[in-house]
Amino acid sequence: LEVESGTSYVHLNGRLAPAAEARIGVCDHGLLYGDGLFETVRVSHGRCFRPAAHLARLAESARRLQLALPWPEADLTAALQETAAANRLREGALRLTVTRGEGKPVPDPDVCARPTYFITARTVEPVSEAVFERGTRLCPGPQHPRSFVPGIKSLCFLPYQLARTAAKAGGFDDAVLLWDDRVVETGISNVFAVFDGVLTTPDLSSGCLPGVTRALLLDLAPALGHPARERPVTLSELSAADEVLVSNSVVGVLPVRAAGAVTWEAAPGPITRSLRTAYLELVRRETC
Amino acid sequence: LEVESGTSYVHLNGRLAPAAEARIGVCDHGLLYGDGLFETVRVSHGRCFRPAAHLARLAESARRLQLALPWPEADLTAALQETAAANRLREGALRLTVTRGEGKPVPDPDVCARPTYFITARTVEPVSEAVFERGTRLCPGPQHPRSFVPGIKSLCFLPYQLARTAAKAGGFDDAVLLWDDRVVETGISNVFAVFDGVLTTPDLSSGCLPGVTRALLLDLAPALGHPARERPVTLSELSAADEVLVSNSVVGVLPVRAAGAVTWEAAPGPITRSLRTAYLELVRRETC
Numbered sequence: 001l002e003v004e005s006g007t008s009y010v011h012l013n014g015r016l017a018p019a020a021e022a023r024i025g026v027c028d029h030g031l032l033y034g035d036g037l038f039e040t041v042r043v044s045h046g047r048c049f050r051p052a053a054h055l056a057r058l059a060e061s062a063r064r065l066q067l068a069l070p071w072p073e074a075d076l077t078a079a080l081q082e083t084a085a086a087n088r089l090r091e092g093a094l095r096l097t098v099t100r101g102e103g104k105p106v107p108d109p110d111v112c113a114r115p116t117y118f119i120t121a122r123t124v125e126p127v128s129e130a131v132f133e134r135g136t137r138l139c140p141g142p143q144h145p146r147s148f149v150p151g152i153k154s155l156c157f158l159p160y161q162l163a164r165t166a167a168k169a170g171g172f173d174d175a176v177l178l179w180d181d182r183v184v185e186t187g188i189s190n191v192f193a194v195f196d197g198v199l200t201t202p203d204l205s206s207g208c209l210p211g212v213t214r215a216l217l218l219d220l221a222p223a224l225g226h227p228a229r230e231r232p233v234t235l236s237e238l239s240a241a242d243e244v245l246v247s248n249s250v251v252g253v254l255p256v257r258a259a260g261a262v263t264w265e266a267a268p269g270p271i272t273r274s275l276r277t278a279y280l281e282l283v284r285r286e287t288c
Numbered sequence: 289l290e291v292e293s294g295t296s297y298v299h300l301n302g303r304l305a306p307a308a309e310a311r312i313g314v315c316d317h318g319l320l321y322g323d324g325l326f327e328t329v330r331v332s333h334g335r336c337f338r339p340a341a342h343l344a345r346l347a348e349s350a351r352r353l354q355l356a357l358p359w360p361e362a363d364l365t366a367a368l369q370e371t372a373a374a375n376r377l378r379e380g381a382l383r384l385t386v387t388r389g390e391g392k393p394v395p396d397p398d399v400c401a402r403p404t405y406f407i408t409a410r411t412v413e414p415v416s417e418a419v420f421e422r423g424t425r426l427c428p429g430p431q432h433p434r435s436f437v438p439g440i441k442s443l444c445f446l447p448y449q450l451a452r453t454a455a456k457a458g459g460f461d462d463a464v465l466l467w468d469d470r471v472v473e474t475g476i477s478n479v480f481a482v483f484d485g486v487l488t489t490p491d492l493s494s495g496c497l498p499g500v501t502r503a504l505l506l507d508l509a510p511a512l513g514h515p516a517r518e519r520p521v522t523l524s525e526l527s528a529a530d531e532v533l534v535s536n537s538v539v540g541v542l543p544v545r546a547a548g549a550v551t552w553e554a555a556p557g558p559i560t561r562s563l564r565t566a567y568l569e570l571v572r573r574e575t576c
Contacts, residue, residue: 007393010314023311026298026320026406031312032385033445034322066445066453095393097320105295105383105408107449107476118314120393145433149446156444157321158353158437161395165354188395 009086010267011079011119014071016086019276022118029112030099034156036115037061042249043084045124047287048094049249051077051238053212058098061152061285067100087121093250095120098153111147127251132276135257135267136246139167142237143174150207160187174246176235176259179206183233189248190214193233194226194243200241201269203230213247213279220278226271235259243269252279295421297374299367299407304374306433310406315347317400318387321443324403325349327387330537331372331409336382338538339365341500346386349440355388355403367407369499373411381538387443415539420564423545423555424534427455428523429463432472438495448475456487462534464523464547471521477536478502479531479544481521482514482559488529491518501567502533508566514559523547531557 039054052063055073080094096119096125102111115257152173160177164187168176174186183191192201192214195264199221202208222230238244244256244264253270253276268276289573298310303569318324343361350357363388368382382406391400393518433447452475455463471479473496480502481491487509490496526532532544532552541564543556556564 022314024314026310026312031319033449034443035446105410120395154446155322156446158323158442158444161321
């Protein structure tokens with residue numbers, strides 16, 4: 001899906017460093033215990049798209065982890081933009097990672113004096129028309145680790161990774177994580193279904209991440225004449241939907257072509273097309 | 289419970305380095321995605337206790353994560369012992385961490401060329417008689433993240449951490465993680481209950497970690513005249529047990545004094561005492 005290049009400069013705790021010099025101590029609790037958070041921010045035309053929405057989500061997640069962020073939001077916003085500039089990033093993504101910081105190697109967050117942050121960049125080719133027309137294929141996947149830390153984009157990403165790896169081994173692009181028979185999200189995206197013209201997505205009680213693009217689409221749809229609704233969605237409902245699509249900050253909107261043995265031959269459907277057009281226009285307007 | 293001191297030297301990918309110089313790139317997927325594993329090995333009389341059992345568990349977990357470990361077991365065993373020696377560690381614990389290694393910051397393990405390992409040390413005072421007599425207090429806790437990656441000691445440790453933090457805030461030492469009403473494990477230990485003289489612990493299908501000390505106690509108990517059994521154990525069964533104890537590689541055996549509102553006034557019970565004595569003797573014999 002993506003043509004990518006790596007990071008040349010990393011913003012680490014307030015200063016830019018060449019990637020090879022951006023290193024952290026092995027006793028950072030982000031590494032030892034997965035105690036940390038991340039956000040993936042789209043960059044278009046060299047500018048961050050909606051960084052404030054990402055930083056708001058980060059702040060809320062940090063609050064839930066009792067992780068006090070010592071950096072003013074304005075500093076993080078500037079650091080994001082500086083990282084894009086240093087990497088001459090035009091189209092791509094920035095990943096802002098926050099960890100609990102260094103401390104003794106014992107399972108107690110209180111031994112860490114101060115959180116760490118770093119920002120990495122990568123180039124991502126915008127989704128082409130061909131890729132959009134082809135759509136994505138989802139494998140009805142494993143149970144969602146929602147008893148875990150629902151709704152928080154933590155560094156404990158392994159269950160998502162494993163679900164995707166298994167899906168790919170089966171010829172799919174990603175997995176739909178389930179809560180019993182309810183759809184939660186995929187390994188990297190929120191999921192939407194269209195029923196009789198209503199754009200529908202699992203509500204946050206499912207344990208899905210409160211995606212920035214998810215929120216944006218829920219806002220956009222009514223303005224385009226499509227009512228939007230958050231409610232539980234079962235896998236069998238999803239299979240019978242008129243259209244299915246996924247969203248995240250890196251790809252924006254992608255139609256789902258298949259979920260397991262069910263295929264949508266006519267994908268991308270009209271509402272998916274309409275959302276993609278409006279989303280791209282919004283990104284262009286806010287970053288150009 | 290523990291009086292500890294930190295690490296002075298870290299073994300990192302084959303060489304010892306002062307802790308301040310033991311650093312890894314921020315694009316290690318162990319940090320970015322929690323993609324890695326760890327083992328905690330007890331050190332007594334300056335020697336590792338049963339490193340082979342830990343390395344066997346590590347190898348099995350790595351296999352399940354499709355993480356090929358490029359280091360001969362003998363090298364890791366030597367590295368553990370060298371780390372203990374460099375830190376002049378007499379009584380304490382070594383933590384061996386293995387990560388997927390560095391790669392581009394994209395959620396795909398295949399971009400990582402080679403895993404990383406490092407070993408940190410910490411001094412831990414052996415459990416004193418007073419601490420043993422006092423025992424530990426458990427809070428019947430949250431649901432276990434077993435849909436996660438059951439039985440694997442991965443870097444995605446946050447749910448355990450949060451469960452312990454919540455338990456401590458409530459005046460307990462740790463939480464009992466549950467699968468519906470079944471006992472799985474605590475944030476850092478396996479759980480045993482004694483029913484009519486039978487030492488009983490949740491079977492591995494509960495999603496608990498296959499603890500090295502757990503296996504050792506299951507082996508030891510019959511030789512001491514106590515039948516041992518692995519089977520599902522509910523929280524209400526636990527509350528009615530004659531004795532409850534926890535085990536891990538750092539503390540060995542600890543009696544449980546309370547689980548929620550239920551207390552065992554007579555703790556430590558006779559089987560808990562007998563197991564502790566036999567465990568300490570075994571450690572002494574193999575490390576002295």
